[in-house]
Amino acid sequence: MADTSPPRSAPTLVLIDASGFIFRAYHAIPPLTTSKGVPTNAVLGFTRMVLKALRDLKPTHVALAFDKESRAERQKLDPNYKAHREGPPEDLVPQFGLIRRVTEALNLPVLEMPGWEADDVIGTLSQKARAEGFQVQVVTGDKDFIQIVDEDVRLFDPMKEVHTGPAEVKERLGIEPRQMRDYLALIGDAVDNVAKVPGIGPKTATELIQQFGDVDTLLSRLEEVKKPKIRDAIASHRESLLLARQLVSFKMDLPLDVRVSELTRKAPDAAKARELFTELEFYALLKELPAQGASESASAEPAKEKPAPLATATALVTTDAELVALAEAVRAAGSVSVIPAYEGMPFAAKLVGVGLALPDATLHYVPLRHAVLGATQVRPDAFTAAMKGVLEDPAVKKGGHDLKALTLVLANEGIDLGGAHDDVELLSYLLNPSRREHALVDLARERLASELPGLPPAAEGKRGKKDRPLADHSPEELASGFAVRAEAARRLAPELWKELEEAKLAQLARELELPLLPILARMERRGVSLDTQELARISVKVDAAVESQVKEVYKHAGREFNIGSNPQLVQVLFTDLNLPIIKRGKTGPSADQEVLEKLAEEHPLPNAIIEYRSLSKLKSTYLDTLPTLVAADKRIHTTYHQAATATGRLSSTDPNLQNIPVRTELGREIRRAFVAAEGHQLVSADYSQVELRLLAHIADDPVLIEAFRQDEDVHSRTAAEVFGVAPDQVDREQRRVAKMVNFGIAYGLSPHGLSTRLGIPQETARDIIERYFTRYAGIRRYLEDTVNNARKTGYVETLYGRRRYMADLMSKNRAVAQAAERAAINMPIQGTAADLIKKAMLVVEADLRAKGLRTVMLLQVHDELLLEAPDAEVEQVKGLVAAGMANVATLKVPLKVDVGSGRSWADAH
Incomplete structure (x- = not known):
């Protein structure tokens, strides 16, 4: 469809249907809350x-109507007009005031008239603007606004990206x-x-409008309406028809005390917007604001103390003497x-350069491998010789963002980083583990009100075909970008540590997360051998299994179809086979895993x-x-992420080794x-039923504790308790039912969930869970107390204080609140x-180090550690690892560790 927005040269007034936007946004976006609820x-x-x-519209003038x-x-x-409408949802009411604050921060004029709707305000103002020679764009998704459309007044729906002018109205x-x-x-509005x-x-x-033009003409020539029923209906509803037209017609002459010329578009109040978006945790929107100082308009309110601007002057270190002086300055400070400049996976990457920031805010960039003609830089071996001592010294504290990556790239230069202390990514994560990411640019924007200098795509791991490799940039191009990032990390660390101390999370950072960092780096660097x-061989076997399974699918479907096509699958399931539709999505009947599991009871x-x-x-x-x-x-090097999951679990990527199924035959084959x-041999050490044991300890349930103490x-013990039979x-x-309940309880298992998993009536499932809680009263108490305490404090925590x-526990949306309850119980x-x-x-x-063993840790997957031991050390390592894992904590129940060894992971597991 052609773009019917006004010409760029025309003075353009954009009128936004703010009230319509609010409700549309509320229903379009799933429930969302800040970390404070x-x-x-x-x-x-x-x-x-x-x-x-x-x-999109780039207006010269703008206003919002409420x-x-x-x-x-x-x-x-x-x-009766709108008399049946209920009030706004409970969780929408507190958002009205926040939306007004958004309009203030964005410097947008707000227009409203007591007793009238935003429609009438916009209708009136559009006519005033037309008379003054403006082109008008009304931003709305409401079809009622079509009545004010003409060559100078057009509509724009930003969600559908649709422009509407007279031609589009006629066409539609x-x-x-x-x-x-x-x-x-004529059609009314329910x-x-x-x-x-x-x-x-x-x-x-x-048809009636096309024939008669309008309602008045229709009523005056009613006898020309061909269908008797329609004619009689109009005749008998003449008065209500005329009233309806009054109700749906916009008021076009409200006494608005404003001139269109006063609605000139102004730049946002960047300081106010930055503060508000940070408060609301709209981190992505912060990126759309001008850099600090670019548009900081004056405010009548007293300004908050702003962070001092980041230092940017960067000294290039290009001689051996300057390197030595830098090393001495770091030791003295x-x-x-430190922020490294490299491209690719850290375990294999070579340093292109290094950005450094000292406590006195002096910034340095050391270029090492810039492949630019005439680039003045230091030799990599000279860098190692000069900086090795101070970078390895644990007494000199190191800061940065993702110090694990720094550890890996420095290791490639022969430097074993010591003294990792201020990893702002990790510190930010501990403060808010539910946050999606803790990028340095975002932390600087939010906490320092500063925009970091841009970096080439290659530095972000996003190099396209047309982008230059990082090394093809000159030292001058990269120096400030990396050095200022080092300075940002340096400035961020004290505030993050202060907040960690206040939340009693600093010990977790110092004693667990930061010491783990070099271990993970060594694991990534070592990798694990893969027998391709x-x-x-397994792939050939699976190819045959897939081909066989495709034939099985076609046999049960009665015809061939594209199994990967959801529309075709839906057609086969619900039209061809006439299976019951269990739930619907936005595009029609759902065929997700849950639906298929239920339908499997009725058809193969x-x-x-x-x-x-x-x-x-x-x-795949x-x-x-x-x-x-x-x-x-010839080895696989997965990447571990400490700052990724809400529960503190490590995750891995490239490849994700956490998702290889443990209990299926194919999963064992892949291992x-x-x-x-x-x-060498692989040694696998796996905690047995660790979450159940922790449930027994935390809930202090005597029955479950006794079962584990007696091994x-x-x-079977749970089954005996629930079903009232002797264990033998x-x-x-x-036992299958009891196992499902045991493992499900820690995830907030409901009667509905149990009935779905076991294929039993919901009433039976409810009875089983009730009997379970009767016998395991401590667990019921734990579930209730955990949720209640979380509602009071706003958080849950582990035995070691991780929060x-x-x-979402306070959400008015019941589904959201219930999901939060399950998460609170499980965390x-x-x-x-x-x-x-x-x-x-x-x-x-x-x-391992104390014993001087050559065994190395390779992988951590769920509750399992995988090590690679020389044949001569295998038995010693098995005993050492089993004892270390079993005695790592003193609980009310013993920690049990299953240990095995073999040439392959499958043999060891």
Whole structure:
């Protein structure tokens, strides 16, 4: 469709239907709250739409129109007008004030008239603007505004990116914009409680308007209406039809005390907007604001103390003498912030240069490998010789962002980083683990009110085909970008440490997360051997299984179709086979995993599709991908992320080794391709039922504690307790049910969830859970107390003080609140399990070094550690690791560790 926005040269007034935007945004964006529990979904959606409209339309003048006591005037005509509308949702009410603050921060004029709607304000102002020679763009998604469209007044829907002028109205509706009032009067508006003429829908209304032009003409020539029923309906509803037209027609002559010329678009109050967006945690929107100082308008309110601007003057270190002087300055200062310039995976990357910031705010950039003709730089070996001592010295504190990556790239230069202390990514994560990412540019923007200098795409791991490699940039191009980042990290650290101390999280940072950092770096650097021939053999086997499964799917479907196409699958399931539609998505019936599992009870096809999807996912995720990730040393080097999960668990990428299924045959086959080096074996040490043991300890439940102390089969013991039978009389099905309950309780398992998983009636599931809680009263108490305490404090925490803030517990949206309750119940258990395995890594690493063993830790997956030991050390290491992991904490129940060894991961597990 052609763009019908006004010409760029025309003075343009943009009028925004703010009240309509608010409700549209509220329903378009899922419930969202800040870490303090303030609802913000409508505010975020509103702000995004407004900014998009301003960006796309580039107006010279702008205003926002709001409703104000908006039903009053029309209810004088008809008391029923909007009378059935309920008040706004509870979690929307507190957002109205925040939206007004957004309009103030963005410097946008707000117009409203008591008793009238935003529609009337916009209608009136659009006419005034036309008379003054303006082009008008009304930003709205409401079709009622079509009535004011003409060559000078057009509509723009930012969500659909649709412009509407007279031609588009004619094309879509078959009528002229001026006829919209009459059209709406005929079809009514159920949302606003405006009565329609019975029997008249959009098609008939269009035909009548096309024939008669408007309602007045229609009434005067009623005898010409061909269909008797329609004619009689109009005749008998003459008065309500005329009233409806009054109700749907915009008031076009409100006494607005404003001139269009006064609505000149102004720059946002960047300081106020930055403060507000930071408060609301709109981190992505902060990027759209001008840099600090670019547009800081004066405010009547006393200004908050602003952080001092970041130092930017950067000294290039290009001689050996300057390197030595820099090393001496760092040692004398006792600390330094370092940001490395490199490209690619850290375990294999070479330093292009290094940005450094000292406590006196002097900035330095050391260029090492710039492939630019004439670049003056130091030799890499000279850098190592000069800086090795001070960078390895644990007494000199090191800061930066992602010190694990720094550790890896320095290791490639022969430097073993010591004294890692101020990793601002890690510190920020501990303060708010639910945050999606802790990028340095965002932290600087939010906490220092500063925009960091831009870097080439190669520095961000985003180099495209047309972008230069990082080394092809001159030292002068990169110096400030990396040095100022080092300075930003240096400035951020004290504030983050202060907040960690206040939240009693500093000990967790000092004693667990920071000491773990070099261990993870060594694991990534070491990698694990992959037997590509074994993987190829498995791949051939899986290819055959996939092909066989496709035939199985076609057999049960009765025909061939594209299994990967959701529309085609939906067609087969619900049209061809006429299976019941269990739930719907935005585009129609859902065929997700949960739906397929339920449908599998009625037909074999859904189960065949589940199996096909499982095989296909494993093939694409691992069998096809792992060979491409083998490095030059024939090993796979996964990347561990400490600052990624809300519970404190480590995650891994490239490849994600956390998702290889443990209990399936294919998962075990894939593990068979991970092998030890020649003359070595893999040693696997895995916590047994650690989350259940932690549940027993934290809930202080005597029955569960006793079962673990006696080393009983805890699932059989639970089955005996729940079903009232002797432990030796528990059958396989009872144990299966008990196992599901045991593991599900820690995740807030509901009767509905249990009935779905076990395929039993919900009432039966409710009875099972109730009997469980009768026998395990301590666990019921834990669940209730955990949620109640979280509502009071706003967070839950692990045994070691790791926190997760649970703002959504206060959500008025029941589904959101229930999900938060489940997360609150689970986090102390899963989070403590994460802390335990991390503590175990520290203990095992220390024990290996103390014994002078050559065994190395390779992987951490869920509750398991995988090590590579020389054949001669295997038995000693098995005992050492088992003891270290079992004694890492003193609980009310013993920690049990399963240990195995073998040539492959599958053999060891």
